[in-house]
Amino acid sequence: MGKKVGDWYQYSGAIHIHTTESDGTKPIQEVITIGKRADLDFMMFADHMNLNNRNAGQEGIYKNMLVVIGYEHNDLNDNHHYLIFESPKVYPKDMTAYEYVEAGAIDNVVGIMAHPDEIRNRMVKFPPYPWTDYSVKGFTGVEIWNQMSEWMEKLTPYNKLIMAFSPRKSMEGPTDRILKQWDDWSKEKRVVGVASVDAHAFPIKLGPLKVEIFPYKVHFRCLRTHLLLDEPLSNDFEKAKSQLYNAIRNCRVFNSNMRWGNAEGFEFYVENGNNKATCGDEIPYIDNTKIKVSLPSRANLKLIHNGIEILQSETETLEYKIRDKGIYRVEAWKKNRGWIYSNHIRVGI
Ligand SMILES: [Zn+2]
Ligand SMILES: [Zn+2]
Incomplete structure (x- = not known):
C-alpha cells in the first residue's frame, strides 16, 4: 500500500516481467499472486513480441495492486530491446529500432529502452543484447538499471555457482556509462530513468543441479x-x-x-518562495533555492549536478543551497552498493 511522505504519495512496483507467454516460467496469474505477496503496489508485464496477456483481459486492479501489460520489442538481430506500454498493437517484426521508436512516439506510447548497456562477451551462451543506435527519437525513458542484465554481465564460468545461489548479492548499481548517457539526454529534455527486474525465473543446470535463477519472489524484493x-x-x-x-x-x-x-520514505525536493519541486519537476532558479533530502536510514549520499558529483556525505538528511541552475539528482549508497537513485529535478531550465 502506498504512503504519503511529505507532499507526495509513494508507490513501489516491479517493471519488466516475463511470463509463459514468452520466456518466463510461470503464467501471469501465478506471478501476480507472488507480486501481491511481495507487497508490490504495481506490476508492469512485458513479454517478448506479444500482447497475449493484455488481449486476454489480464490487466486490472488485484486487491489494491495495479497490473498493466505492454510488451518487449526487439529488432531482427535481437538487439535494441524496447519496452512498449499503451501501444495499439505489436509493431512489425522487420522494423528497425529507429522505426519502432518513431512509430511508438506517433502512437504516444510509454517506451523504455531495455538493458541498453550490455557489453559482456565471456560466455558464448549468454551474448549481450545492447542498444547501439542512439540516434532514435521519441523514447520516454531508459532502464538505468536492469536486475537480470547486471547479473548476466557479472557472470563468469568460475563464479556461476555463487551467483546462482545468492543472486541479489552481486547487485552494485547502474554503470557509469549509462548514467552519463542518461544525464546527457536529461540536460536537453525529460528522460525517465527506471530500475527494472526483467524477471523470467530461468532454470539453469549446474552439473547435476537445476537452479532457478532469481525466482520471481526474489526479484520482487530487489530492484523497485x-x-x-x-x-x-x-x-x-x-x-x-x-x-x-x-x-x-x-x-x-x-x-x-x-x-x-x-x-519508502525517501524524500528529495527543491524549494524556494512558494515553490516546491520533486523528481521530474521544474522550478525557477531564484535566491535561496534549496535542495532537501531525507533518507529512510543513514547512507552515503551523493548529489549530482549536470552529471557531475558535487557533494558526498555519510548522512540521513541533507540541506544544500543551490548555486547554479541545471539538473540535479541524488544517489544513496550502502557499503559501496547502490541503494537509491532519484530522477532529476530541473532548476531554472
Ligand atoms: Zn530484453
Ligand atoms: Zn526482458
Missing part, C-alpha cells in the same frame, strides 16, 4: 521503481493506469534496491 503522485492511486483501473503512466512520462520516479532496505 517508486512513483511520486500528487493524489492516492485510484481504485478505478483506467484512472490508476493513467496516474502510473503520467508519473513515468513526467519522471516522477525514484529507484531502489530493496536488498539494502525499504526505500
Whole structure:
C-alpha cells in the first residue's frame, strides 16, 4: 500500500516481467499472486513480441495492486530491446529500432529502452543484447538499471555457482556509462530513468543441479521503481493506469534496491518562495533555492549536478543551497552498493 511522505504519495512496483507467454516460467496469474505477496503496489508485464496477456483481459486492479501489460520489442538481430506500454498493437517484426521508436512516439506510447548497456562477451551462451543506435527519437525513458542484465554481465564460468545461489548479492548499481548517457539526454529534455527486474525465473543446470535463477519472489524484493503522485492511486483501473503512466512520462520516479532496505520514505525536493519541486519537476532558479533530502536510514549520499558529483556525505538528511541552475539528482549508497537513485529535478531550465 502506498504512503504519503511529505507532499507526495509513494508507490513501489516491479517493471519488466516475463511470463509463459514468452520466456518466463510461470503464467501471469501465478506471478501476480507472488507480486501481491511481495507487497508490490504495481506490476508492469512485458513479454517478448506479444500482447497475449493484455488481449486476454489480464490487466486490472488485484486487491489494491495495479497490473498493466505492454510488451518487449526487439529488432531482427535481437538487439535494441524496447519496452512498449499503451501501444495499439505489436509493431512489425522487420522494423528497425529507429522505426519502432518513431512509430511508438506517433502512437504516444510509454517506451523504455531495455538493458541498453550490455557489453559482456565471456560466455558464448549468454551474448549481450545492447542498444547501439542512439540516434532514435521519441523514447520516454531508459532502464538505468536492469536486475537480470547486471547479473548476466557479472557472470563468469568460475563464479556461476555463487551467483546462482545468492543472486541479489552481486547487485552494485547502474554503470557509469549509462548514467552519463542518461544525464546527457536529461540536460536537453525529460528522460525517465527506471530500475527494472526483467524477471523470467530461468532454470539453469549446474552439473547435476537445476537452479532457478532469481525466482520471481526474489526479484520482487530487489530492484523497485517508486512513483511520486500528487493524489492516492485510484481504485478505478483506467484512472490508476493513467496516474502510473503520467508519473513515468513526467519522471516522477525514484529507484531502489530493496536488498539494502525499504526505500519508502525517501524524500528529495527543491524549494524556494512558494515553490516546491520533486523528481521530474521544474522550478525557477531564484535566491535561496534549496535542495532537501531525507533518507529512510543513514547512507552515503551523493548529489549530482549536470552529471557531475558535487557533494558526498555519510548522512540521513541533507540541506544544500543551490548555486547554479541545471539538473540535479541524488544517489544513496550502502557499503559501496547502490541503494537509491532519484530522477532529476530541473532548476531554472
Ligand atoms: Zn530484453
Ligand atoms: Zn526482458
